[in-house]
Amino acid sequence: MQQLLALVPALPLLAAVLLMLAATRIGTNGVRILGVGSVALSALLACRIAVAQIGAGWAVQPFDVTLWHWMRIGDFAPDVTLHLDGLSLVMMLVITVIGFLIHLYASAYLDGDPGYARFFACMNLFVAAMLTLVLANDLLLLYVGWEGVGLCSYLLIGFWYDDPANGRAARKAFIVTRVGDTALISGLFLLATSFGTLSIPSLMQHATTSWPIGTAMPTLAAFLLLGGALGKSAQLPLQTWLVDAMAGPTPVSALIHAATMVTAGVYLIARTHVLFALAPDALLVTGLIGAATLLLSGASALVQTDIKRVLAYSTISQIGYMFLALGVGAWDAAIFHLVTHAFFKALLFLAAGAVILRMHHEQDITRMGGLRTAMPGVFVVFAIGSASLAALPLVTAGFYSKEAILGGAWDSGPSGRLLWCAGVVGAFLTALYIFRLLFIVFLGEQHRHPHGVTGWRIGVPLGVLAILAVVGGGLQTPALLGGIAIMPGILGGVFGSASHEGALALLPLVLASLVPLAGIALAWRWYGGGLASRFETQFTGLLLRGWDFDRAYDRMIVQPLMWLVRVNHHDIVDSFYEGLGKLAQRTHAGLSLSENGRVRWYAGWLAAGSVAALAIAVLS
Template sequence: MEHLLWLIPACPLAGFLILTLTGKSMPPAWVAIIGAGMVSLSAIFTIIIGIDFLTFPPASGHHSQTLWTWMEVADFHPKITLYLDALSLVFIFVITFIGALIHLYSVAFMAFDKDYSRFFACMNLFVFSMLLLVLADNLLLLYLGWEGVGLCSYLLIGFWYEHSENGYAARKAFIITRIGDTAMAIGIFVIFYQFGTLLIPDILAKAPSLWHPGASMATITALLLLAGGLGKSAQLPFQTWLPDAMAGPSPVSALIHAATMVTAGVYLIARMHVIFELSPTVQLIVAGIGAATLFIAGFSALTQYDLKRVLAYSTISQIGYMFLALGLGAWTAAIFHFMIHAFFKALLFLAAGAVIDALNHEHNMSKMGGLKNKLPVVFWTFVIGSASLIALPLISSGFYSKDQILWFAWASKNGNPLLWLIAFLGAFITALYTTRMVILTFWGATKTEVQRLPGKLITIPLIILAFFTICAGFIELPHNFGSLTLFSDFLHQVLPETVLKSTANGEFSFQLLAALATFGGIYTAYILWHKQPERIEKLKRNEAVLLLYSFWHAGWGFDQLYKTVIVRPVVFLANINKNDVVDKIYQGITLVSIGLYRCLSFTQSGSLRWYIMGLVVGAIIILGIQIIL
């Protein structure tokens, strides 16, 4: 089946090309068939190849397919080679399967948009770029996909470019992620200089013999790769672009948060785990950044009233949990949470989009309420997604994935009480803001009437995602729940086993504490926003609380800090420099060219006699010059 591997990225690429070249002249029905159909075909091929991979595991642990040689420069001849192993199989399944459901949902959600074909063309390119990223066998091809998802995020965040704030959000995402991408590009140069190759398997095999643990070059390389991952995955200090990225349509938000873009950093660190293991310092930095990000983003989510911005900060926080796990060396726990998060976050964004569409594009939760009986399918699927987000014990898949990370924060070789405490508090905050979101959106009095009910193309993807949100977590049970560890056993072909401390015990006690955090957050939110909402109003009248609330609402002041320290000085210098001496030279050349053009334009009189006379005079002058010479 490995000879069919190329079809997985080829289908969405073909969809992009067809829609780009002929989409405007197509009927909307054909645009929908090609846009959603090509990604669905990719998902079908992924399932077929995945079943074959699981049924008949390759002796080498991977399949590879070389399509052609990209370029040949001296000894450098990178190839377009697709590489499928356990790690990339998990990612392509999430990308194509969830991507197909999002495209199906988009058929109805975007039906009345004037740029229907452009939307699906960009979405298909987005899926193709992410598939290329995770299937690449070398860092150059991976970087091509990496930049592709950056381009697509720019195109789709600013999809409704008629509004200036959408264009600003797209530019902000593009520029901030470019900072990390530049560092990553430098890291790739360093790797090539050190190893003489960009083939990922060769790099991972050679690294332990070339660098000893703690080597300075290993640390520098890991830091450069980490910067790229932080930018794409919206982690500190690059997290400010993601909340503004909600300017795009809701299906775009679902695709960015669940199946593409922000998960790229998680994949990069997991794929290059050998380099990170050779630098314990950088691993500690990864864990620290993840812990700080999940904590900061959780408090910001607690103060938002835009439904999609709450979910955006939630994504930043949940990716923080994944980075925490990566930094702890809990590689399979990070990827397991990535997969589970993809299901419930896609579900939450698509359900939120259905709510917003039903309320005629109302985003403000304070203007919602009373929707649980009016939108029952949306309500129940949203509740299922929310239960998984808050890791409701035993019955939600989020419990099984997040519980692993909390346990490893304490019991793994790199874990410590501080990291566990931050993750534990993050779990409480997650339950608090998620329950608040559900209460404000679906309970209470109706503040905005439902304008339209979602159709089947909206509700069917929600139901499918809700099913996987409930069931997916049971393929990997906690250590003390039994021996069902299908996911980690599968990934251990590629990723190493997490090392636990010899004194680690009492996992059940920590699960009880995590459950208390979850139920404590639910109960607190129920009291504050449903039972006794006057308490919140009373708290807001306190000047200190109001100041803290505003600080969290503004994303802890990072945007203001960057505007003050970076944006305004750069704009100020650019304004000073816009009329410099060098510009005068080019302006002078332009003025001379315009003057000569205007002189010549006088000869274009339209009179045939003048043209003939000009030819005669020119001929006489040329002959005279030749006679003289």
């Protein structure tokens, strides 16, 4: 069974290659079977491995599969090794299972698109790269997956490349994440030169033995890795790309820009948590960035009118929660929230996609409304997803994971209390914006009539994800509410057993539970029209533009660069080399005069040269 682990990423990779090579020959049905089937097989295999590896008390038996020796450069000898422990098992299950559901959904969503095969080739390649990322035992292999998902993200954001705006969005996503990736690869270089290896277990062991807590080296390394994570996970200050990334098809937004790829940063930090534990400063910054991102993008989500942009800001905000959890050292809470977020945010995106599909690709919520009667099933699952996102107490998965994060923050000293406050405010904002969206889209007057019906290939994934978004919370509950500890059991082998289960005080728990209810109530009043007019200010515009980060970057980075480009239009440095070329040409012209084809002329110069050389030899 353990040897089959390599097949989990290999199957989608094989399917991707086949789809790229044989797209035109196998027909739409063939593409569908190959594209969806490979991920389905992968998911089945992942579940089978999970069943085989989970033992008593939900503890996971970790193991390695070394596929081959990658290269050997002096002492630096990375292997292609897959590593399965609790963390990578959870990630693998999320990627394959949710990936399968989204593939199934996409097979209906993109029916009739001319790029059908290309879409599934990229999606399968993405799944393969993402699995490589989470299964890698070596940071170098992880980096391969890391760049692979970045490439697939680029390809899929710009999937409808006919519209130049989509191409721009894809380039923006690629370039902004590249900033983070530069930091990440620098971090890898630092670690590799310090320890001569990039294998994660030995790296962590070396780090704990040779780097004291709080010194410069681990702090620098942690900050560089954090930079990579910020770019990939769209956190402040590199968050601007994710909203534009919504230019891609909705299943792409669900899989890549909500459920899996954008959480790779969270995974990276959780995977190298030993290193981050050595750098308290980096951890504090992680938490602060998480909190700031959480609040800023939550506020931005309040006023958006594009249904996918609301969800995009929401995603940024929820990943902010995960970073906040990482910042206070609540690793398992971060991963728990990653899982539940994957459930309900994929659900929300897919439900939004179903709405968009039946509204003739209309994404503006002000033109929707009253869809409850026309598509009740979608309304129900969207409501479930919204409730889970808003962390409606007791009945939703989002509640339990958010409580785990807030509990972890509450327990970790004075800075943790501050972060807890930010988290509670964020929860309020979350409930407010998502229910505003829900009310506007599904209640009230019907402006336009949706067409068609929602097919089973869209309905089934929605149903399954809705169930997961409700029962997912049962993976881990506070001691007050049953004390189920499946998630801590699975992750215990990775993060140690020092989790925060049960330590939650009653007061913050109750307080944090009531806040979402207040948010929903306010959303209802706002929707009713009481608040809207008072809210329409200059401030709204700022929120709508996402706090003007794009404009600031344009002023600070793009415009100076463009100025430099204009100044350097004729390439100042190059003129030196052009001058060299001109000099060579002039010299050539001069010397070619001497080449007149006269033998005696040549012989004369030969003799003159000999005379000069001899003169030097004789007279010196």
